[in-house]
Amino acid sequence: MRPSDLLIPLPAGLYCPLADLFIDPVKPVERALITHGHSDHARAGHGSVLATKDTLGIMGIRYSEHFAAQMQIAHFGEPISINGVQFSFHPAGHVLGSAQIAVEAKGLKIIVSGDYKRASDPTCLPFDPQRCDVFITEATFGLPVFTHPDTAQEIEKLLRSVALFPERAHLVGAYSLGKAQRVIAIIRAAGYDAPIYLHGALEKLTAYYVAQGAKLGALKPVAGVAKEDLQGAIILCPPSSIQDLWARKFPDPVTCFASGWMRIRARARQRGVELPLVVSDHADWPDLQRTILETGASEIWVTHGQEDALVHWCQSIGLQAKPLNMVGYGDEGEAEAEPSTP
């Protein structure tokens, strides 16, 4: 069996003809398997959805409980057979509930890794490398300029700035699913124990993380708090809010943005970021390379992001590789192909 008989990239998503289902479809389909809860991978309106408990939980929060006609929980490491094809879910280390999906039939195994990272994250299970024949990798940060620094060091930068400007509010832009909760957890690990304030858009998902056991300390909604009480405070908000009118109501805010994009100066400047924090939920260039090698795969399919460079590198070490050129990913979170404002 050829890999292209097992999975086909179609406009709606990766399609498995033997099992008649899509993985992370970008359009409503009859049957969908979903790697994680970011909205470009997890969309509403499918007939039935198979995903991890937390991914289903997250989709329930974002789309209401009835986001699909049927939902089924996939447990990590427990294979499910559909029409002779084995599917199993394995932690991807990206956000809470994120999974790689293994697709196996007639001795051929393909891993659809979704989005993943190898750096430590106290708010989700670590990436669990799987041996396979074909590895489908993301390439959000698939260029050698992207080597993410140690996250604790970046958070240290934030805390130093908070100490330096006790009269200013620190407004940290962070994606609402995953990044915000991880940033809070690392701030706590660094010993900061004052309350952390949240923009309304972050409240529900953060509450979900806490309910699932994340230790995030004292959290308060920022709405309704008096301006003078926010001097020296850390406030988390969606990235789009740091340039909003909303941001102006805080005392002389220092605008920060926690994202892998912050490694590139122009990205920070385009967003008017004063304190860039390079914190990413995606694998950086060395981790993409390491992961590809660890899977033992002889063929690599590269999707959403900087496909060209990663394909080139794979080919340079003798691996078969091709870009999937799939459209529709990268609309949410860090995987967004480009920043939202120039």
Place this chain on the structure above:
Amino acid sequence: MNRFAELLDRLAYEPRRNAKIRLLSDYFSTTPDPDRGYGLAAITGTLDFLHAKPAMIRTLIAERTDPALFALSYDYVGDLSETVALMWPKRETNLTNHSLGLGEIITRLSTAKKSEIPALLANLLDDLDETGRWALLKLITGGLRIGVSARLAKTALAQMAGFNVDAIEEVWHGMAPPYEPLFEWLEGKGPIPSTNNPVPFRPVMLAHAIEESDFTALDPADFIAEWKWDGIRIQASSGRDENGNILTRLYSRTGDDISATFPDIVEALVGLNGTIDGELLIIRDGKVDSFNALQQRLNRKTLSSKLLSENPAAIRAYDVLFIDGMDMRERPFHERRKALEALIKKLSSPRIDLSSILSFDSWESLELLRSRPETSIAAHDAEAIEGCMIKRHDSLYVAGRPKGLWYKWKRDPFIVDAVLMYAQRGHGKRSSFYSDFTFGVWKGDELVPVGKSYFGFTDQELIEIDRFVRKNTINRFGPVREVSHEPELGLVFEVAFEGIGASTRHRSGLAMRFPRISRIRWDKPPREADRIESLEILAAQGRKKS
């Protein structure tokens, strides 16, 4: 180097003008000589490293990285220095050059032999951290692109010393890095730096674009009008040095000395003994040639006598700043104009003539001239006219862009509807966005490219176009994407441009002058875009208003 790298790093992230000025003033007042002077030179763009050039930096990085990966990274990051700084392989050694001062590094780089530079630079890069590497490379390659103009740096100096920025502009062009006499003067420890140069560049006076709403408040009787010529604005000077030798200079409006490129003009300046402001044009047999003809003369290292005789340069004088050592800038325009007329007459050079004053009695009558110069006395030069200048006749010559004195009133541009064909990623602020667009018009049933533009749209529109490009890519050639351009599927731009002429560069055989995207026609299918024939008519007619 640390201190300078930190300054550049902070400036790069600081959007607020006043905060930038504060950072700069703080750097200038706390950094010792000569480092701060070299820092100032770097920011104002007056350093030039003869041997350390971008090409050498590319060679160094090529020896250390996969060229294809470097090319893709550079394309993505959009900045050579930053790409190299981020990709430069780490070396596990003690960081030693960290403590080297900026002045020391610059001295080493400018005194080393050409053959020694690559090793020296590689060594420095090995020992610096990412920010240090980035700052050093920015320094060497010139364009810092940190959102700080030379003017802003001078403003920071002025603020530090409690001076007016124009006082600094006035002495600026006589000085060189590391500007120690300048700092001594600013800090009250020394006299005003004397410029031994008898023909220094003087800061230029610029005009505001006039708005429709301005006219009601302006009385035509207070103003004179002149043609706005489509050449390059220059300042020309001659004077004697302390030994009595005559010196002549031709400066661009930003103060670059372009004398060497225009020997024909320089020769004509010998008897000037003063400083005039004017437009540099190619004038052949009394007729002003196109900007294209002038462009062939610019940035030339060698000048053939053929080029000089076929594209003879001339100055059309607008104003006078100095005559026989006398500063005219504090006098009103009408007095300067009289003096200028006398000066040009006395000079009686075929290479220097006078910009004529237009007669008009109302804004409506000036509008007729502006929009139809071909119907006026200047008919034979109509193609080289960009519009009108409107100047208060009591206006003093004020450096910078003072409000309410001079206005420019440009001709309405030509407009065509063209179809987006190719998009390329931008650089600097717009890196990673597809922001350089090649567009075409119909020729038969295919589209042919007629121009390229990277501005005219808002940031929000750019996001939308960028999204369109990504979703409708049909081909990729390195950094360039070919975008779907079918009769029913594609994106139409309304393109404004100043003129059109024959060109061998585009397949269409035409090239637009100063094209920009004036509107995005999301509503218009490509099949309704313009055809090549209408552009060919424009090109054949020359500059006539449609």
